[in-house]
Amino acid sequence: MxxxxxxxxxxxxxxxxxxxxxxxxxxxxxxxxxxxxxxxxxxxxxxxxxxxxxxxxxxxxxxxTKEALFEAVVTDRIKALTKAGHEALARIDAGADPGEAFFGQLAVVVADAGSKMDLADALVGAGVDLQQATLDAAGDLRATLGELLTRAQSADAVRTDIDVADLHALVAGAVAAERARATDTRPGRLTQIISDGLRPARSTTG
Incomplete structure (x- = not known):
């Protein structure tokens, strides 16, 4: 050799x-x-x-440590959601409807946050300080959602009086609403109601 x-x-x-x-x-x-x-x-x-x-x-x-593993789980999921958001943006660039891409990603984020919220709750309850990697991942996700919002608003699919801070508050509200109705046989129904409120009002006059 x-x-x-x-x-x-x-x-x-x-x-x-x-x-x-x-x-x-x-x-x-x-x-x-x-x-x-x-x-x-x-x-x-x-x-x-x-x-x-x-x-x-x-x-x-x-x-x-167990806390390090736990935070890695949370960070990994945030990154997966961000990747899905980037894929939604790529679909828009390829000609997909910006409104459908935005509302689809919104539903994914709310559903995932609702099912994994026990992890985030336990992380905070355990007194674990969030590391910079997790904070950066969360920032990337917020930025991706903001870009999807801007694209949808430009396509007149979302009302223009909503900003990124409003969107984040609405996501938190949708997660809380879905968790409060966890026994509902129609998962995602409340998220759909919130999404309907984000759409521009349409004139009914002829």
Whole structure:
């Protein structure tokens, strides 16, 4: 074996290890997301490792504390919502209806926040200080929603007297409303009512 081929094998091995680490991290986050949502913060990291199918050392290498893992779960979900928002903007650029893209993303954010709010509530209740990565991710999501709002308003799909601060308050209100009606057999109904209020008034005169 030449020195060059040995070096290539070492570099290749490094890539495989990095890929394995990414996969393991994703498995831990998925297991933690399910456990925290169902059972709260009381579940030990060793149990999360077992459910993820990895060793406890793997969990501790990525997340030295339970709080760090918990915040990573929240941050990961925020980033996923932001990615969905970017995809909605791309669809608009490709010719999709801006109003449909905006209201579709609004419904996704409210539904996700409502189902995962127990995570955010527990994070705050546990006294965990939000790290800059989480704050930055939340800022990116707000900016993406703001851009979708602007596109929809330009297309006359959303009333123009609504600004980004109003939108964020309405999202929070929609989440609270859906949670208050968690037993409703028509999930998303209250979000739809709020969305209808965001649409421009249409003249009924001929």
């Amino acid at each position: 030449t020195a060059g081929s040995a070096a290539r094998r070492r570099r290749g091995g490094g890539r495989r290890l990095r890929a394995d680490a990414r996969r393991n991290r994703a498995r831990v986050l998925e297991a933690a997301r399910e456990v925290f949502a169902a059972e709260g913060l009381a579940v030990p990291l060793d149990e999360i490792a077992r459910r993820a199918g990895v060793g406890a050392g793997t969990v501790y290498r990525h997340f030295p």
